[in-house]
Ligand SMILES: Nc1ncnc2c1ncn2[C@@H]1O[C@H](COP(=O)(O)OP(=O)(O)OP(=O)(O)O)[C@@H](O)[C@H]1O
């Protein structure tokens with residue numbers, strides 16, 4: 001080649017732009033916290049709070065010594081004797097789930113029937129009291145216990161947190177620094193140089209992909225080691241999904257940042273975009289709990305599609321070919337915002 | 349200027365309006381290769397707007413711009429490689445080092461000087477590995493200059509390279525510009541420091557309200573617009589001591605203007621300014637006239653005219669907002 005300068009990474013503007021972007025991200029301690037530490041802390045916290053406890057012992061109260069004794073006889077209950085007013089208070093603050101009161105010959109159970117634990121306590125308490133009063137089982141039953149990984153709350157939670165983390169880091173990562181660059185006239189300085197404009201944006205996407213590898217490996221590695229979360233689908237398909245999801249939210253971040261000139265504006269827009277998905281997209285609980293009328297809207301959100309697809313892959317081992325609806329939704333959420341932001345992007 | 353040679357910059361009939369203001373109102377300019385050309389003017393004169401149109405960053409409403417024989421419509425890619433730009437306000441990322449920033453900018457150019465050379469040129473060797481957030485104002489300005497130089501540009505645009513710097517940092521930057529001139533680059537700079545323009549520029553265009561109101565070498569401008577010396581004085585009444593504030597004694601201006609050699613008079617903040625052509629004969633008469641009016645001089649000095657005086661003469665205003 002007659003080129004006086006050898007082509008190398010040193011002189012490749014795309015490489016330099018990507019490397020610069022990476023350095024700037026890594027030198028931002030707050031960003032590092034939100035990207036790496038926060039999701040792990042959240043998973044740890046929620047994983048502990050919602051861990052499947054070995055055969056829960058449910059706290060209950062009773063107003064007479066006989067009732068207390070009858071309840072205490074069941075291994076599933078922890079019974080305390082208390083008078084009615086103490087019991088009412090204990091119910092209200094949640095130290096007991098159920099209060100059994102003697103009324104004439106019968107028993108009255110006071111409990112909150114919208115609380116699943118309280119409903120369980122009601123069934124066990126009733127059985128204990130009936131048994132103490134001499135009931136005999138007519139059918140003999142035996143228990144065979146299973147504790148399957150993949151059906152615990154933490155298994156459900158991890159893909160949700162992963163999706164939310166990919167959304168947050170892509171959107172904040174692009175949105176903030178683009179608007180900051182515009183505000184500080186750095187964008188203008190860049191386009192005043194011969195830098196190809198597409199490379200500026202490509203540098204963002206490429207550095208995002210590098211960060212993504214670190215981010216996903218750290219987070220999923222943690223989930224695997226600490227909680228034993230399963231990976232039932234092909235890993236390469238999960239990786240592909242992560243890349244796609246990250247591109248989707250990078251495009252959304254780009255769109256949100258394409259015209260804003262102040263950090264306040266872009267923060268507001270970003271929250272406007274992300275908040276509905278935090279609530280609706282099923283990160284913490286299944287999105288199918290929302291009323292049917294909302295479902296088409298909820299399903300069309302990119303984060304819902306992302307989390308559904310990743311849960312499908314990780315928990316049920318669903319193949320990518322069966323997740324085409326979600327993949328299609330994600331592709332649309334990538335293509336449209338990306339095209340729009342390229343058209344309306346302001347360099348100054 | 350060599351006849352027939354392609355000028356470094358040629359502007360014809362340039363106009364640009366923003367919502368509420370005609371920022372550039374019909375400008376024609378020609379800058380020869382190798383020249384250092386200054387755009388001078390007060391805040392809001394339209395310097396930045398003009399220069400950014402030349403840099404292809406702002407679209408003009410009317411008029412044409414030609415750089416190095418090319419224009420932005422058809423030759424943008426080539427032009428970007430050939431010119432170096434320093435904007436009026438750019439904040440490079442605080443967390444990047446000097447070297448990293450220059451390496452990034454260097455990668456945009458097909459050919460140019462090395463990163464090391466640019467660091468040496470801007471005299472930032474000691475700060476090579478420092479983050480930009482820790483640089484002084486002058487060092488940041490020199491870095492901005494270095495990013496404009498890494499591509500070894502033929503034509504250099506500098507928008508207020510020394511505004512806000514202390515005198516020492518300004519001299520430092522002037523040295524850098526002088527060095528660029530010696531290397532034969534064409535330089536177009538804006539400033540509102542007259543001394544800077546006098547020091548650095550081969551030719552100067554004085555701008556006001558979007559128009560060029562004078563254009564020549566600094567020497568010629570001074571010679572043609574105000575060849576005279578400037579006499580400045582302040583008075584207090586003979587009986588009354590100094591510092592009377594607004595009630596300062598009245599000066600009979602007409603009497604002063606009748607003195608042979610006195611060309612014009614203006615008052616600025618209690619200081620009277622006369623432009624005087626025959627200093628040696630006029631000054632004794634000024635003394636006499638003031639004495640006759642019962643006025644007492646509290647200040648008196650003379651200096652030869654500067655570009656500052658040229659501007660005052662042309663516009664009746666001071667260059668910098670008070
Ligand atoms: N983007 C813009 N939108 C609206 N008005 C603008 C814009 N840019 C400049 N102006 C106006 O155009 C006029 C000329 O501005 P310009 O920045 O060119 O002046 P200048 O000579 O560079 O001044 P300074 O010495 O302060 O830098 C000013 O009145 C300014 O308010």
Ligand SMILES: [Mg+2]
Pocket residue numbers: 395396397436507508
């Ligand atoms: Mg300006």
